Amino acid sequence: MNFRLIKTLFVGAALIANARLHAAEVTVFAAASLTDSLKQIAAAYEKQSDDKIVFNFAASSTLARQIEAGGPADIFFSADEAQMNRLEKKGLIDPATRKSRLGNSLVVVVPSDSTLQIKSASDLTNAGIQQIALADPKAVPAGVYAKGWLTRQQLWPAIEPKVVPTENVRAALAAVASGNVELGVVYKTDAAISKNVKVAYEVPRADSPDISYPMALVKDSKQPAAAGKFLSYLSAEEAGQIFTRFGFLLRE
Amino acid sequence: MSLLLKNISLPLADFTLEVDVEMHRHVTAVFGPSGAGKTSLLDLIAGLRTARSAFIQLDDHTLTDTVKKTSVPTHRRGIGYVPQDLALFPHLSVRRNLLYGCKPGGVNDPSFSFDHVAEVLEIQPLISRGVTELSGGEKQRVALARALLAAPRLLLLDEPLANLDAPLKAKIIPYLARVRDEFQVPMLCVTHDRFEALALADEIVVLVDGKVRQTGPVSEVFTRPASAEVARLVAVETLQPGTIMSVNDGLATVSVNRITLTALAPATASREVFVCIRGEDVVLQRDPATPSSVRNRLPARVVSLHPEGALVRVELDAGFPLFALVTRAACAELALREGEAITALLKAPSIHLVPR
Amino acid sequence: MTAEEWQIVWFTAWVSALSTVIILPFGLALAWVLARRDWPGKSIVETFVTLPLVMPPVATGLILLKLFGRRGALGGFLHDQLHLDVIFTWRAVLLALSVMSMPLLVRAARVAFEEVNPRLEQIARTLGAGGRRVFFTVTLPLAARGVIGGMLLAFARALGEFGATIMVAGNIPGKTSTLSLAIFENVQLGDDPRAFRLLGVSVVLAFAAVWCSEFFLRRKKAT
Numbered sequence: 001m002n003f004r005l006i007k008t009l010f011v012g013a014a015l016i017a018n019a020r021l022h023a024a025e026v027t028v029f030a031a032a033s034l035t036d037s038l039k040q041i042a043a044a045y046e047k048q049s050d051d052k053i054v055f056n057f058a059a060s061s062t063l064a065r066q067i068e069a070g071g072p073a074d075i076f077f078s079a080d081e082a083q084m085n086r087l088e089k090k091g092l093i094d095p096a097t098r099k100s101r102l103g104n105s106l107v108v109v110v111p112s113d114s115t116l117q118i119k120s121a122s123d124l125t126n127a128g129i130q131q132i133a134l135a136d137p138k139a140v141p142a143g144v145y146a147k148g149w150l151t152r153q154q155l156w157p158a159i160e161p162k163v164v165p166t167e168n169v170r171a172a173l174a175a176v177a178s179g180n181v182e183l184g185v186v187y188k189t190d191a192a193i194s195k196n197v198k199v200a201y202e203v204p205r206a207d208s209p210d211i212s213y214p215m216a217l218v219k220d221s222k223q224p225a226a227a228g229k230f231l232s233y234l235s236a237e238e239a240g241q242i243f244t245r246f247g248f249l250l251r252e
Numbered sequence: 253m254s255l256l257l258k259n260i261s262l263p264l265a266d267f268t269l270e271v272d273v274e275m276h277r278h279v280t281a282v283f284g285p286s287g288a289g290k291t292s293l294l295d296l297i298a299g300l301r302t303a304r305s306a307f308i309q310l311d312d313h314t315l316t317d318t319v320k321k322t323s324v325p326t327h328r329r330g331i332g333y334v335p336q337d338l339a340l341f342p343h344l345s346v347r348r349n350l351l352y353g354c355k356p357g358g359v360n361d362p363s364f365s366f367d368h369v370a371e372v373l374e375i376q377p378l379i380s381r382g383v384t385e386l387s388g389g390e391k392q393r394v395a396l397a398r399a400l401l402a403a404p405r406l407l408l409l410d411e412p413l414a415n416l417d418a419p420l421k422a423k424i425i426p427y428l429a430r431v432r433d434e435f436q437v438p439m440l441c442v443t444h445d446r447f448e449a450l451a452l453a454d455e456i457v458v459l460v461d462g463k464v465r466q467t468g469p470v471s472e473v474f475t476r477p478a479s480a481e482v483a484r485l486v487a488v489e490t491l492q493p494g495t496i497m498s499v500n501d502g503l504a505t506v507s508v509n510r511i512t513l514t515a516l517a518p519a520t521a522s523r524e525v526f527v528c529i530r531g532e533d534v535v536l537q538r539d540p541a542t543p544s545s546v547r548n549r550l551p552a553r554v555v556s557l558h559p560e561g562a563l564v565r566v567e568l569d570a571g572f573p574l575f576a577l578v579t580r581a582a583c584a585e586l587a588l589r590e591g592e593a594i595t596a597l598l599k600a601p602s603i604h605l606v607p608r
Numbered sequence: 609m610t611a612e613e614w615q616i617v618w619f620t621a622w623v624s625a626l627s628t629v630i631i632l633p634f635g636l637a638l639a640w641v642l643a644r645r646d647w648p649g650k651s652i653v654e655t656f657v658t659l660p661l662v663m664p665p666v667a668t669g670l671i672l673l674k675l676f677g678r679r680g681a682l683g684g685f686l687h688d689q690l691h692l693d694v695i696f697t698w699r700a701v702l703l704a705l706s707v708m709s710m711p712l713l714v715r716a717a718r719v720a721f722e723e724v725n726p727r728l729e730q731i732a733r734t735l736g737a738g739g740r741r742v743f744f745t746v747t748l749p750l751a752a753r754g755v756i757g758g759m760l761l762a763f764a765r766a767l768g769e770f771g772a773t774i775m776v777a778g779n780i781p782g783k784t785s786t787l788s789l790a791i792f793e794n795v796q797l798g799d800d801p802r803a804f805r806l807l808g809v810s811v812v813l814a815f816a817a818v819w820c821s822e823f824f825l826r827r828k829k830a831t
Contacts, residue, residue, distance in 0.1 A: 054791045065798055131696055139797055164778050177777075178694040179679045326733040333734040339727045340687045343749045349741050352745075353735030 007122075012083070018050070023050035024226035027072055030055060030064040031079035032211065033142065033187045037246040038077070041239045046252040051226045057114040059168035061139035067092055067218060074227035077215040077234075079104075080141035081168075084214040101235055102213035103249035104187045106145060108201040111179045118183070118201035121153040132162045133175040133184035141211075143167035146185040148209035173197065187211075189247040212251065253278070253438040255297075255406065259318075259559055261280045262296065262303040262462075264289055267297035268302075269293050269462035279432050279471070280440045281453035281484065283446065289462040290442040291336070294408045297440070298333050299303040299326035332404030332437070336411045338385045339364050346394055350562040353402025363435055364403040372398045372434050375426055389420045392473060394535055400435060408430075409441045413448050425451050425607065446486050450474065450526060450606045458482050471526075489531035489565070489575035493608065496523045503547075503600060511571035514547040522607035531565065531577035532600035538586060550574070550600035556582065564588075570596055609805055612781075613790075617809050620787040623698065624766035627705035628713075629760050635710050635762075639717035640743065644726070661711040665771025672776050684830060700777035701784050708769050710763035716761060716825060720754020721747060757824030764817035768810070787813075801803065 041055035060078040137143035166172045176184040177196035260271040269289040293529045295301040308316040466478040477483035494508040504517040552570035567576045676683035676694040686692040770788040777784035793802035
């Protein structure tokens with residue numbers, strides 16, 4: 001065995017290990033509706049940084065609960081202000097880093113082979129529509145927004161009995177895609193993702209509650225420097241373009 | 253009745269059951285050592301098993317025909333079955349057990365009425381009891397009654413006396429005899445006890461290792477076994493009708509053709525009996541005067557001698573035909589010749605009395 | 609405990625009881641056939657019967673979702689011909705509970721049937737009883753203890769069912785919300801006191817059901 005070869009291999013391995021030691025792993029707890037856009041943004045980021053981005057996508061209410069219980073998040077990216085407020089009140093996020101950059105809009109989706117026509121919110125009260133999928137309107141932002149919209153239209157009491165509450169907005173989307181419900185209310189950005197649904201009605205900006213996606217650094221983060229870097233990247237031009245491509249609105 | 257068992261072929265663990273017989277008598281015994289396939293044969297007749305090939309016909313009804321692929325299901329065969337373990341339903345009372353096979357409308361034939369059966373088998377006091385409270389003999393009678401109350405066309409009994417001790421056996425035999433006489437139901441009894449077969453049956457089928465070795469009236473098979481194998485199983489060389497004259501102190505005085513014998517008293521009260529003496533139990537002696545423990549010393553005359561391998565079958569006239577089996581050496585030593593006078597010694601326990 | 613919580617308890621109890629009743633005829637038939645008959649491929653049937661016991665409940669739930677969804681083989685027929693929806697209704701809860709608890713009934717009942725002396729069944733047939741009569745008057749009464757024990761076990765399993773239920777029925781308040789789903793939801797929402805109240809009821813119910821079941825399934829002393 002070549003002694004020199006062994007030495008070279010050893011040194012090489014040490015260098016790689018060293019590099020890994022300096023590279024950080026940033027854990028992002030993000031709303032389910034951000035799944036596809038954030039994954040693309042992270043891929044772009046990892047090309048220009050040694051850091052690795054790890055995601056936990058779920059309903060924002062679930063994520064907030066997990067952070068409260070000590071979940072190992074470095075960044076929290078919520079789909080509504082309420083969940084962020086919940087954590088800020090408990091002193092779990094760094095308010096200085098809090099930023100609300102993204103917006104979204106609500107749409108009514110139906111299975112792609114559906115013949116249902118929705119011209120206005122009140123069409124949802126039709127007898128032919130028996131089940132409406134919403135992310136759980138008790139806590140999940142997408143559902144809360146939808147409930148807000150329908151309450152303002154004074155249609156919520158008529159619609160509530162038809163509601164099938166789901167874990168998160170992507171589950172609502174899946175329920176519509178499977179054909180097991182007649183329609184669902186999801187974000188416009190979600191509707192674009194699935195081929196098995198089509199948009200039947202876009203909720204006008206004026207009728208919809210204000211949708212805002214705040215993001216912030218989690219106080220107990222183990223990687224505050226690396227997390228801060230990624231947070232800045234999320235506010236930058238490149239990320240903004242990707243978000244827009246997916247259909248998000250930029251609020252700045 | 254006629255029961256045809258033709259072309260039966262049923263592979264079992266150690267051998268294949270192959271039977272081809274016709275039974276016409278009222279009570280038939282299927283006789284053979286344990287494991288000869290007797291229970292499997294009963295199961296086939298009852299429709300509880302299927303054979304590779306079989307043709308079973310009872311009177312005019314074809315029950316099984318593997319060639320035509322027909323088989324009457326068990327519950328429509330009308331064949332009663334009393335298995336060896338009796339199989340009384342433990343979760344039902346004696347009454348419910350008895351009534352299980354009764355047709356809802358009652359039976360057409362009054363001889364199978366509940367009261368008649370209960371009376372013949374003397375089970376009235378047992379009716380309200382639970383099955384687990386019964387003694388062995390009581391269970392036997394209840395199982396028998398249950399099968400009868402279904403008004404069967406044929407009654408199958410698997411070793412009906414096997415699980416009983418001697419006094420109990422003697423008690424049950426009369427009930428079986430009563431069933432035979434009172435109900436006119438043909439019976440097929442499986443047994444490995446030759447005296448049981450003798451007591452109950454008109455006809456016997458000898459089954460060894462799944463093959464039928466001999467069939468025929470009981471007394472004929474017993475006295476004229478067709479082969480050494482059958483002889484080993486059933487042979488009772490001397491089989492004569494007799495009458496019990498008196499019973500004293502556990503001993504019975506039996507008269508056979510006016511010759512008096514002392515035998516062990518049987519448990520039954522029957523006076524008419526078969527006197528059964530196995531050839532190997534007969535001792536021949538020249539000098540009648542020598543004292544011994546033997547109760548019966550019969551002066552006899554040698555009628556004929558038949559060598560059978562290492563033994564000689566000696567036919568004697570002791571006032572009735574008596575057969576002895578002795579070794580050739582003994583025969584030579586005693587210088588037995590036809591026409592000679594000799595004494596036959598019979599121990600009392602060697603004389604079996606079987607009620608007729 | 610609020611009225612809404614009692615409604616959840618009551619719903620869970622009656623739909624679990626109904627599922628136990630529904631699986632009884634199929635479960636007993638299956639158990640009897642497995643106990644008394646043999647055929648090539650029997651082990652495959654035995655495996656399928658045991659599958660819901662060992663597969664992840666959500667996986668079973670997914671299979672049911674595909675089958676009974678409006679586009680599924682069975683669900684499509686029900687929706688188009690009978691205008692009946694299963695997914696996201698109480699019927700889905702019934703379905704999930706039935707599928708998940710049936711293996712327990714089948715296993716316990718099979719053992720109970722195997723312990724009935726086949727000779728008794730045969731003699732009953734010689735006495736003129738056809739298959740059905742033999743089953744109901746001899747086999748079932750003698751197997752009753754084991755069967756009841758199996759039913760109670762199935763009931764207890766149904767009470768606690770979660771994974772398959774949440775897949776096919778969702779957690780619709782007032783319509784498909786069972787004890788276990790409600791406990792999960794309340795933990796998610798952060799309403800611990802309510803979650804613990806429901807947990808308490810859940811434990812009491814399960815304990816009672818299993819305890820009774822053990823009583824019936826305990827081997828009889830040799831008679």
